[in-house]
Amino acid sequence: MxxxxxxxxxxxxxxxxxxxxxxxxxxxxxxxxxxxxxxxxxxxxxxPRRIVTSTVRISQGVLPVVSVKTKEDIPKEKILDCMHALDGIQVTAPVRIGDVIIDDIAGTGVALVATKNVEAS
Amino acid sequence: MKTYDIVIVGGGPAGLAAAVAAKEQGIDKILILERDAELGGILNQCIHNGFGLHTFQEELTGPEYAGRFIDQVKELGIPYLLHTMVLHIDHRKRVTYVNQQDGMCQIQAKSLILAMGCRERSRGALNIPGYRPAGIFSAGTAQRLVNMEGYLPGKKVVILGSGDIGLIMARRMTLEGAQVEAVAELMPYSGGLKRNIVQCLDDFQIPLLLSHTVVRIEGKERLRSVTLAQVGQDRKPIPGTERTYECDTLLLSVGLVPENELSRETGMKMNPVTAGPVVDEKLSTDIRGIFACGNVLHVHDLVDYVSEEAGAAGKNAAEYVKRDHDQPEEGKTAPYEFEQEPGESAPIEIVVRGGVRYTVPALIHARPPKEDVTIRFRVGNVYRNCYVAVYVDEERILRRKKQIMAPGEMETVVVKKELLTGQTQTVTVCIEEA
Structure with missing residues (x-):
């Protein structure tokens, strides 16, 4: 026990x-x-699982980055893999809350989605 | 001068929820004044999850939570001005603001809702000795740089203060590739939420040094090192416990202070403990028609409670506009006292004792009040296995066991309206040991 x-x-x-x-x-x-x-x-x-939140670069937007999250929680030991997978990703404005940025992040089967509306500049 | 039914100062979570609630009560002439480039306030930089469990029964990030309210404001067609700084308000509810579009403008509100939020305590308030190199940021500034502007402010980081923003930034900086050496906390307990200690420090093996503070800052152009020392019960550094950490960045997460420069210009009564206005059960300040809600009133731990409180303020402001509004009396220079009708008894005072630092509201006017009274408060120390007790005059009406209470977490009790009669003089909220 x-x-x-x-x-x-x-x-x-x-x-x-x-x-x-x-x-x-x-x-x-x-x-x-x-x-x-x-x-x-x-x-x-x-x-153990965690939702990972971060940002990715966005071009032609009113801000240089857009916030993102894993749509569901991912295994805790995959957190850093997830961060490496979103490094270098660039999207183009406009982006809406819920837009899928990556279908399957770091082989977790979980999508990476935008968490902020960023309008085009 | 343009006239509005309700003017809301601040377009963060409090201002947005107040606006939506007022509009739902049928008030149309509303104006939200926001100084930033977008609505949503500080939530826009709080990209971590954990918001909205109470309000939406799901776990949202800050921008998503703000987005829900921004969508409502837009759907309801509530007018707002961005890039607009309020310069002055007075007790007659005249608002002076400035922006590039209108220049300097004065407008008249029938009711005013204060929703300016709070700001971070700065290095200057702490008297940390040492040089003033680049690389020392408030945790919230670093948060904005990383999450909205796309800059990483440093690579090797020490954080002073274990408030939630500091904990969140410890994780955020780590995920972005920085090395967080330690989080130092002056007090023997953390000011942050448990979940953040687990998820932001423990998950990444970042040490939390309780009863520690910064005693030296080195570096002329850029920060080179900070020296931490253990403190005794008197919170003074203990000689011989110093340890120097090489780092290029020091983040300060040492408390939030309600931003009430505008409120004070009206001459309204302030609470020295919260640094916010004194309000009654309707969230009315002692100036008729001026309401306050959210972090400008007292610093909240959960945005859900801000939205709830602000919703009540918006509703009450709407009722004031519909029923009680009288034209501002020209020439009256002194602030109004809390409303007291002829023949009406004095307000019920909410007394704090035994570890309770303050309550919001601080007094209750209507007897019985129209609705049950939600009393929010914070304690001044960590209490284990004790009771929250509420007395109406001498009679104890509530006693609730709490496994743990900490200064970092806001507590709530609800007093049933029928318990407050014409004879009631005081309501007492206190902590009782087992």
Whole structure:
């Protein structure tokens, strides 16, 4: 039996979670105050994932960069791969919130989408 | 002079939500004044996710969250001016602004909503000794440079202050290829949200040095190094604990201060604890028809609460315009006191005790109020396994167990309207040990 202590990141409450593990199997989860927290704890000890947010260059826009995110969370260990994959990407204005920038970022099967409207200059 | 029903100073999350709420109450002559090139305020540079869980039940980035409200403002056809700086407001709700289009202009508002937000505490406010080389930025300035202007301000970074913006920037700079040496925090606890400590520091093995501060800054043209030292309980550096970090960049994330230069020009009553105006349950300042909401009132941790508060301010301003508005009295120079009808009893005072630093609102006028009163507050220290208690006069009406309370997180209690009667004199919010 191993007890793993986590801080929930599902919302700013930051609940203190306690997961009892037996090998790779989750035995019990305590300390959560919503379903999100319980799901997070189970996922964090078996398959930690993060949404990655960054920017890519945009040409002919009112700003030089447009903010982007992975449409869903990706495996935590893929964060830096994701950053390398979006390095050097350039899009052209206008860009709308939700526009797909890369279909499948760093082999995660998750799309990279714009999170800001940037008008053409 | 042009006249508007409601003029909103600031087009960030508070101003946008206030405008939408006022419009939904049937007020048409609204004007939002925004000094930046676009609506959305500081959310535009907060490209990280985690916004909107309460408001939209989904996790959005800052620009996406702002986008939802900007879309509403545009769909509702609410007028706004960009690149427009408000220079002066007075207690008669006259607003002086300047922009390239109109030059300097004066307009009259029936009601004014203050939504100017806050700004970062600067190096000057901290008295950090040492040279003044390039490479020292507030965390928010660095955030704007990286996320909106496409510049990385440095390669080797030390961050002073573990406020949320500092934590977010520790991760952001790391992802962009910079080396973040350490985050130093003067207090024995972090001022930032737990999730940010986990996601921004722990994920990248960035050390958080609690009870540490900057004691020396070296470098003439560009920053070369900073020296951190541990501090004792008196928050003074302990000799012999100094450690020097070579770096080219120091980010300061050392607190936010509501931006109330304009508010003060009206002579309105201010709260020295929040550095924002004193407001009642309607978010009305002590000048009739001037309301305040968002970070100009008190610094929030969650934008969702800003939107909620601003929505209430917008609704209340609309009601004021529809029902209570009287023409500004010419020649009246002193600010109005909080409205008190003849024969009406004095307002209910909200008293803070035992670790509660302040409440918003600070007083309640209507008895009973039209709606339950949401009281937001912050505590002055970290409290574990204690209770938030609310008393109406001597009677305890609420006692809620809290596993943890920290200065970085805003707390909320709701007082049912029927508990506040004509006889009520005070409502007390306090922390009680177990």
């Amino acid at each position: 191993e007890i793993r202590k986590l801080t929930c990141i599902g919302c700013p409450m930051g609940c203190a979670l306690s997961v009892t593990m037996e090998g790779k199997e989750v035995k019990s989860i305590e300390g959560y105050t919503c379903k999100r927290g319980k799901d997070y704890a189970a996922k964090e000890v078996t398959n």
